Amino acid sequence: MSDEPDEIPKHYAPTESEGRWYEFWERSGFFEASEDPDDRRETYTLAIPPPNVTGSLHMGHACRTTFEDVLCRHKRMQGYNTLWMPGIDHAGIATQVVVERQLKKEGLTRHDLGRKAFVERVWQWKEQSGGRILQQLRKMGASCDWSRTKFTLDPDMVRAVRESFVRLYEEGLIYRDTRLVNWDVESRTVLSDLEVDQEEGVEGELFDFAYPLADGDDGEVVVSTTRPETMLGDTAVAIHPDDERYRHLHGKFVRHPFVDRLIPVILDAELVDPEFGTGVVKVTPAHDPNDFATGKRHGLEEINILNLDGTLNENAGRFQGLDRFTARDAVKDELSGLGLVRGSKKHTMTLPRSQRSGTIVEPLISTQWFVKMRPLAEPAIAAVREGRIQILPEEWEKTYFHWLENIQDWCISRQLWWGHEVPAWYCGACSEVTVSREDPSECKACGSTELRQDEDVLDTWFSSALWPFSTLGWPEDTPALQRFYPTQDMETGYDIIFFWVARMIMMGLHFMGEVPFTRVLLAGLVTDERGEKMSKVKGNVIDPLDVIHGATADELVAKAENAGASKAGIKYLKKTYPEGFVAYGADALRMTLLSYSPQSRRIALSIKRIEGYRNFANKLWNASRYALMKLSDSEAVAAQKCPRPNALANRWILARLFEALDAAATGLEAYRLDDASGALYHFLWDEFCDWYLEVSKTALDSGDAALVKETEATLVHTLETVLRALHPMMPHITEEIWQRVPKWADAPASVMLARYPSALVDAKSDKDAVRDFEVVKALVGSLRAIRAEHEISWSRPIDVYWHTDDAVRRGVIQSERATLEALGGCVLHFEPDSSRLDDAGKHFANAAVFVNPGVRGVVPEVIDPEKERERLTRDLKKIDKELGAVEKKLDNPSFVSRAPAEVVEKSKRDASELRAKREQLEVALSRL
Numbered sequence: 051m052s053d054e055p056d057e058i059p060k061h062y063a064p065t066e067s068e069g070r071w072y073e074f075w076e077r078s079g080f081f082e083a084s085e086d087p088d089d090r091r092e093t094y095t096l097a098i099p100p101p102n103v104t105g106s107l108h109m110g111h112a113c114r115t116t117f118e119d120v121l122c123r124h125k126r127m128q129g130y131n132t133l134w135m136p137g138i139d140h141a142g143i144a145t146q147v148v149v150e151r152q153l154k155k156e157g158l159t160r161h162d163l164g165r166k167a168f169v170e171r172v173w174q175w176k177e178q179s180g181g182r183i184l185q186q187l188r189k190m191g192a193s194c195d196w197s198r199t200k201f202t203l204d205p206d207m208v209r210a211v212r213e214s215f216v217r218l219y220e221e222g223l224i225y226r227d228t229r230l231v232n233w234d235v236e237s238r239t240v241l242s243d244l245e246v247d248q249e250e251g252v253e254g255e256l257f258d259f260a261y262p263l264a265d266g267d268d269g270e271v272v273v274s275t276t277r278p279e280t281m282l283g284d285t286a287v288a289i290h291p292d293d294e295r296y297r298h299l300h301g302k303f304v305r306h307p308f309v310d311r312l313i314p315v316i317l318d319a320e321l322v323d324p325e326f327g328t329g330v331v332k333v334t335p336a337h338d339p340n341d342f343a344t345g346k347r348h349g350l351e352e353i354n355i356l357n358l359d360g361t362l363n364e365n366a367g368r369f370q371g372l373d374r375f376t377a378r379d380a381v382k383d384e385l386s387g388l389g390l391v392r393g394s395k396k397h398t399m400t401l402p403r404s405q406r407s408g409t410i411v412e413p414l415i416s417t418q419w420f421v422k423m424r425p426l427a428e429p430a431i432a433a434v435r436e437g438r439i440q441i442l443p444e445e446w447e448k449t450y451f452h453w454l455e456n457i458q459d460w461c462i463s464r465q466l467w468w469g470h471e472v473p474a475w476y477c478g479a480c481s482e483v484t485v486s487r488e489d490p491s492e493c494k495a496c497g498s499t500e501l502r503q504d505e506d507v508l509d510t511w512f513s514s515a516l517w518p519f520s521t522l523g524w525p526e527d528t529p530a531l532q533r534f535y536p537t538q539d540m541e542t543g544y545d546i547i548f549f550w551v552a553r554m555i556m557m558g559l560h561f562m563g564e565v566p567f568t569r570v571l572l573a574g575l576v577t578d579e580r581g582e583k584m585s586k587v588k589g590n591v592i593d594p595l596d597v598i599h600g601a602t603a604d605e606l607v608a609k610a611e612n613a614g615a616s617k618a619g620i621k622y623l624k625k626t627y628p629e630g631f632v633a634y635g636a637d638a639l640r641m642t643l644l645s646y647s648p649q650s651r652r653i654a655l656s657i658k659r660i661e662g663y664r665n666f667a668n669k670l671w672n673a674s675r676y677a678l679m680k681l682s683d684s685e686a687v688a689a690q691k692c693p694r695p696n697a698l699a700n701r702w703i704l705a706r707l708f709e710a711l712d713a714a715a716t717g718l719e720a721y722r723l724d725d726a727s728g729a730l731y732h733f734l735w736d737e738f739c740d741w742y743l744e745v746s747k748t749a750l751d752s753g754d755a756a757l758v759k760e761t762e763a764t765l766v767h768t769l770e771t772v773l774r775a776l777h778p779m780m781p782h783i784t785e786e787i788w789q790r791v792p793k794w795a796d797a798p799a800s801v802m803l804a805r806y807p808s809a810l811v812d813a814k815s816d817k818d819a820v821r822d823f824e825v826v827k828a829l830v831g832s833l834r835a836i837r838a839e840h841e842i843s844w845s846r847p848i849d850v851y852w853h854t855d856d857a858v859r860r861g862v863i864q865s866e867r868a869t870l871e872a873l874g875g876c877v878l879h880f881e882p883d884s885s886r887l888d889d890a891g892k893h894f895a896n897a898a899v900f901v902n903p904g905v906r907g908v909v910p911e912v913i914d915p916e917k918e919r920e921r922l923t924r925d926l927k928k929i930d931k932e933l934g935a936v937e938k939k940l941d942n943p944s945f946v947s948r949a950p951a952e953v954v955e956k957s958k959r960d961a962s963e964l965r966a967k968r969e970q971l972e973v974a975l976s977r978l
Contacts, residue, residue, distance in 0.1 A: 058678060058790065062671035064635025065599060068782040072188055075785075080802055081193045083133035085529045094125035095133045095537035097518050098194060099550070100202065102141035103176055104148050107186035109576040109584065109655060110543065112594040115190045116640045117573060117648050117723060118541050122193055123778035124718050127806035133534050135521050136194035138181050140203045142469040142510045143237050143406045149175050149468075165467050165505075172468050189598055191636050191781045193802070198530075200521045202513045203470070210520035211470045211513045212487055214561060219485045223422045224462075226474075226483070230335075230342040231461055233414035235360030235374075236407040239465040240418055242509060243458065244549050246411050249401045256397035257382065258328065260390045261287060261304035264312050271296075271304050271315065272392050274327035276399055277337075278385070279377040281306075282366045283355040284313055286333040288344065290324045291317040307388055308381075309367045316348050336415040354415045358465070374412070419463040419472060419506070426556040427454040433555060433565050441570045442721050443649040446544060453548050460553075462509045469507030476502050515553035518566035537567045544572040544651070571721050573648050579656040586610070589619025590626075597660060600633035627657065637780040638664040644727040644779055666731060667783055670776075673739045674787045677769050680750055686762035687792040688770035690805075692812050693763045698826070698866060699745040700764040701819035706737045707768055708813035714775055715809065727779050734772055741827065742768070748872045766792060771812045777801050825862045825905065826870060832900035832907065833874035839921060840898060840912050844875050851881045851894070852907040859904045881908075888973055899974040901967050922975045926968065933964040
């Protein structure tokens with residue numbers, strides 16, 4: 051061992067241990083994947099969903115990092131050449147907003163600096179502050195290959211993005227067109243449909259006004275709208291061709307009241323619902339998607355009335371310069387002054403909002419770059435349908451298919467300065483567009499040098515879509531690309547299945563000819579313990595670093611106030627965490643996150659649960675400390691093979707270890723990390739700590755040399771094995787303890803390099819031992835219950851008279867007598883005459899009675915008769931309830947016919963045992 055037993059601290063200090071071991075792993079290069087041609091190990095690759103360069107660690111990151119790290123550490127220990135690829139996304143809009151806010155505090159805008167200086171300013175900010183989240187991920191124990199860290203604007207990544215753009219353009223899959231787009235007036239950029247949230251149930255107004263008929267005709271046409279200001283861009287009013295009310299309007303025109311424009315009355319059955327509003331629809335092709343399509347059908351003029359900042363332009367006439375919402379009221383007032391208002395009413399509607407800025411999105415006519423998606427979507431659909439990619443949970447497959455089967459072309463240009471520049475140049479002499487991998491020096495059509503590069507940048511998700519292969523060196527055929535593509539797993543949040551996952555699948559299939567990964571593992575949203583989404587305003591944000599390192603209540607409040615929490619949020623924070631957080635450590639947080647199903651839609655994080663797993667870490671530490679002290683004078687070392695002991699307790703713990711390892715392996719492979727962590731948690735707490743360590747004391751103090759030797763061997767093997775099994779989940783504390791465990795001569799330098807345990811190699815299935823040890827547990831449990839029930843001091847030994855007609859149970863109790871007497875604080879007496887126990891009140895004074903499966907017992911001189919009668923009655927009611935539930939199932943023909951045979955048989959056995967126990971309790975009660 052690396053330390054003497056008396057040097058093992060009494061208490062585990064996670065804040066000291068975690069940093070020390072992480073630095074050791076990283077310094078030693080244990081996280082690094084190998085490209086050595088002679089390394090023939092099978093590969094396992096997982097690419098981290100690159101966090102934004104603006105980001106800092108939040109609980110969603112902590113959750114996904116934990117899940118991914120468990121997968122990678124597990125595969126690494128299984129002998130895979132494991133690559134966990136880290137990186138950061140330049141996050142175009144988010145990063146530009148951060149730096150623009152800094153400039154605003156200085157009284158400047160990006161336009162004051164100019165594009166080149168502004169981009170330099172963003173790079174400066176990135177170097178100073180960007181990427182801090184990768185340092186924070188280390189605090190969670192993330193075992194990424196940091197030597198390969200990528201930034202989406204690194205030179206090689208820029209090259210990959212250019213190559214993909216040019217190839218898609220040359221293949222006719224990227225094109226430039228003038229269309230209606232989603233415009234964010236605050237960020238001043240176009241947004242894809244996926245970047246727009248639909249806010250439902252908004253109370254608005256349905257406003258009616260009249261258009262006078264033109265050319266001297268009397269009459270008017272009344273239209274309804276929720277956006278009166280857009281009437282300034284109207285180029286038609288539409289009616290249904292079958293609406294008899296408006297047959298007289300066919301072929302007519304109306305006159306615009308504010309601009310010199312005649313507006314035709316058109317017939318359109320697709321746009322107009324005669325039952326809605328007045329049955330007449332104003333048509334604004336430049337500012338509404340449905341109207342845009344209608345305009346294309348009828349060849350209508352598209353008149354844009356908006357500037358890029360949301361103010362009205364010269365096409366708005368007298369309203370030019372007004373903000374869009376100010377213009378709404380101004381238009382209504384002017385229409386009222388002209389006597390054209392025909393009323394209004396409340397109207398529930400849906401508002402499109404920018405995910406980034408929160409502002410209401412405006413439909414706007416604009417010339418942008420698009421990707422044709424259907425040719426890319428069809429192979430991506432087939433890859434999932436054919437099983438080449440598995441999506442977990444499977445319920446998301448339907449959503450994936452629905453989106454791809456109804457996909458629209460992707461607008462990939464953004465009106466930002468920070469990002470991948472569109473590699474297109476416009477000739478000032480002949481208007482030719484040159485798309486090129488390298489910066490051109492002259493026009494490819496006319497030879498002119500009067501070239502101007504497109505000012506737009508590409509959507510951030512365009513570069514992210516290339517992530518699984520661009521990070522490995524594509525378009526070069528690098529050794530890394532050959533070895534680590536395709537990757538195996540892609541773990542991420544379900545909220546970006548369209549933004550990112552589907553696009554990676556499409557691009558991977560298109561450029562690499564292979565799927566980019568074989569499994570998509572979708573994690574849920576981490577919420578507060580009430581199930582509410584964490585937000586700064588609500589004051590319910592839990593910072594993972596506060597949980598890991600600790601924070602006082604005052605520090606939590608100050609942080610929330612600086613983040614803009616509301617008064618209600620601060621009140622909630624003070625009430626919920628009045629004592630703040632102690633330093634729970636990363637391992638306790640990781641085990642907490644692993645205790646929730648990774649496939650849940652919501653993970654309602656509870657601090658109480660984190661506290662529980664901090665206690666688990668302490669339990670592991672104390673148990674290991676005890677075991678190592680017991681082994682301090684022993685020659686026993688953890689071997690690479692499972693011992694083959696004879697003693698029941700040693701056989702039993704190895705059998706339970708077999709079951710725990712088997713459940714853990716199944717959970718890890720099926721991405722049921724909660725099942726895997728739960729199996730190891732219960733094994734260590736409920737069986738290793740609560741039972742085996744107690745039983746092993748008796749064996750180690752027995753003086754029986756053979757028993758002592760096999761118990762020492764079993765104890766050290768079980769401890770070392772469970773540390774290896776727990777390592778992917780709790781890497782720091784397992785390393786701290788594992789380093790102190792006596793091991794084989796050529797053991798690796800770290801537990802993370804040791805072989806992940808296997809049930810077949812490191813444990814032994816033994817159903818007989820599990821069955822027999824249940825007799826021990828039941829008898830000890832009954833005796834401890836009697837002591838507790840009757841307040842019997844442990845300093846007082848008790849006599850126990852017992853009987854069983856079962857030869858197997860009798861043999862177990864007799865062979866394990868020393869253990870039972872030590873754990874029960876008793877002297878055991880076999881009573882061959884069962885009738886004496888049946889009439890315990892006659893033969894034993896003030897006796898407590900217990901009934902276990904197949905075993906009955908009496909403990910004399912310990913009870914108050916009234917209290918015992920109450921206890922037996924209580925136990926009888928409990929058994930009646932359990933028996934009633936089992937019998938109800940067995941009386942159900944559907945259960946008996948449909949349930950697996952082994953389940954039905956177990957229910958029958960349970961019923962039989964409960965009836966026998968009830969009978970024994972009734973006898974004991976009647977004779978008390």
